[in-house]
Amino acid sequence: xASVREALPEILGPLGMTFEVRESGVVVLxxxxxxxxxxxxxxxxxKLLQKCRETPYSPESFAALRIQYRITKKVDAPxxxxxxxxxxxxxxxxxxxxxxxxxLGWVWFPDEDRIVIRTxxxxxxxxxxxRVTLRYEKVPLSRILLALADKAExxxxxxxxxxxxxxRATAQSFTMLIENTSIQ
Numbered sequence: 681x682a683s684v685r686e687a688l689p690e691i692l693g694p695l696g697m698t699f700e701v702r703e704s705g706v707v708v709l710x711x712x713x714x715x716x717x718x719x720x721x722x723x724x725x726x727k728l729l730q731k732c733r734e735t736p737y738s739p740e741s742f743a744a745l746r747i748q749y750r751i752t753k754k755v756d757a758p759x760x761x762x763x764x765x766x767x768x769x770x771x772x773x774x775x776x777x778x779x780x781x782x783x784l785g786w787v788w789f790p791d792e793d794r795i796v797i798r799t800x801x802x803x804x805x806x807x808x809x810x811r812v813t814l815r816y817e818k819v820p821l822s823r824i825l826l827a828l829a830d831k832a833e834x835x836x837x838x839x840x841x842x843x844x845x846x847x848r849a850t851a852q853s854f855t856m857l858i859e860n861t862s863i864q
Contacts, residue, residue: 696721696729712778715833716789718806725790732774732795737765741773746794750802751786760784761797807832808864814856821846821854832863 682690688699688706696714700707713729714721721729735741742765749757764780771779777788777795787803788795810832816824822843829836843851 693733694726694730696726712787713774713789716787716803717791718810721790722792724793728790728793728795729774732777732790733772735773737768737771737773737776742776745773748791748794748796750796750798757797804832804834805864807834809862811860811862812858813860814858816854816856818853818855821851824854824856828863 684706692698692708696711698709698711700709711729711733713732714726717725732745747758747761749761751757761780761784764783765776767783768776768779781788781797785800786797787800788797790796812828812831814827814831816827820843822838825838826836
C-alpha cells in the first residue's frame with residue numbers, strides 16, 4: 681500500500697542507488713560513493729554505505745567509522761578531515777563525509793569494512809584504469825574521446841579549436857579498436 685515514489689527509496693537505498701524523476705521518466709542512479717568503488721560492490725560495502733546514509737552525524741558516530749586515508753603522508757589527513765567535519769554542519773555521516781572531503785578536494789567510498797578517503801585526482805586515475813573493449817569506425821575523434829570519458833565517468837574538457845589543429849580526416853573520421861585496454 682505504497683506509492684512508487686515511496687517504494688523506490690526503500691528498494692534502491694540498501695543497494696546504494698537513488699532515482700531522479702525526469703521528463704523521459706524515472707532514472708535509477710548509483711550514488712557517488714557507489715560509483716567511486718569502480719567495481720561491483722559487496723554486500724558488506726552496501727551495508728556500510730547504508731549505515732553512513734542513515735546514521736546522523738555525531739562525534740561518536742564518526743569516531744566509530746574505520747577510516748583509511750590514502751592521502752600523501754606530507755599532510756595530516758586525519759587532522760584536516762576532523763577540522764572539515766567540524767565545519768560541515770548537520771546531516772548524516774554520508775552527507776558530512778561528502779561535504780568535508782569535497783572541501784578538501786578528496787572523495788570517499790566504502791571498501792570492505794572501512795571508509796577510504798583519497799584525493800579526487802587519484803579517484804580519476806582509478807576510474808581511467810577501467811578496462812574496456814570498444815570498436816569505432818569512421819567516427820569523429822571528439823565523439824570517441826567523450827564516449828571514453830563517459831565510460832570512465834570523468835569529465836573531459838576539449839580545448840576550443842583543438843580538433844582544427846588535426847588533419848581533417850583524423851578529426852572527422854577516426855577508426856579505433858580497443859580490446860581489454862584501460863581507458864587511460
